[in-house]
Amino acid sequence: MASAKLLAAFLAALAALLAAGGGAGARELRLEMPSAAEMIVDDGMPLIHMLRPLLGSGGRLGLRARVPCDSWRFAVETNSLRDWRTIPARCERYVGNYMMGGHYRSDSRAVIDEAIAYAEGLQLAGEGKEVWVFDIDETTLSNLPYYAKHGFGVEPYNRTLFTAYVMDASAPALPETKRLYDRLLALGIKPVILTGRREDKREATAKNLAAAGYAGYEKLLLKPQDVRVHAVEFKSGERKKLEDAGYVIVGNIGDQWSDLLGAPEGARTFKLPDPMYYIG
Ligand SMILES: *[C@@H]1O[C@H](CO)[C@@H](O)[C@H](O)[C@H]1NC(C)=O
Ligand SMILES: [Mg+2]
16 A cells, blocks of 8 residues: 555664764753644554654644645635635634634744845835835734734624724734834835725824824825725725836735736735634
8 A cells, every 4th residue: 555655664763863863952942742633634544753742832832623724824815715704713722723823923024024134135126116015904914902802813703893893993013013014114115005905094093194103105095985896806906006107016915816816916916814803
């Protein structure tokens, strides 16, 4: 049987690795064997990678039922898993720990560090036409105070409750995005804020952005009140209008793929993490 051969080969390679690496390095990497029950996943297929780190997001925290929550999150962040309405109930604790612990912030930092390095390397034309498009929710502003009270996405979206939260204009900045925003202003790249929030939230949104320290943006573009159009179509249409008006979109950042897909996307796109909800 091919899989048994593969398993035998893997075990042999593992034995060789452990024999060769018996020094300090091998002891620091703490590994454990899975239990017998964990060794068989769907359809009787044996696990190829039998060793899991004891610590970190790949550990027991993520392993529930069929798909470990970190694998679920990977599928979400790569836009492989789409059109989901709520996070899996079994992943509430995992997503909560991800969002409230350091992991969400360090993932955001990795994206922002790259965005800043890219922006600093740009040659600007000197006519002040370069802009950078920012999404709002889970990009410039963090709605974590709301989602922490509502199961981190395990509860279905409640328009009434979320609207009340938006109208409160109390969302904090996502600090990493704020760092990019400030750097772009200093470089002479103008922020354009483009959101799926509708026009009736303009005043509260502008107030919230100001309170969170976002000043000096070129435009704040919201969705018209009564237009029924999906995010990709609306946002790519607005980016097209920007280009038609002579702006050069050097960068585009959002937490949803629907912030980034659809021509013109912008010269480079940056995807922030968001395992709490999906907007198509
Ligand atoms: C939204 O939340 C309110 C307050 O808890 C509740 O009364 C209402 O039924 C909820 N709406 C939906 C669609 O779940
Ligand atoms: Mg968003």
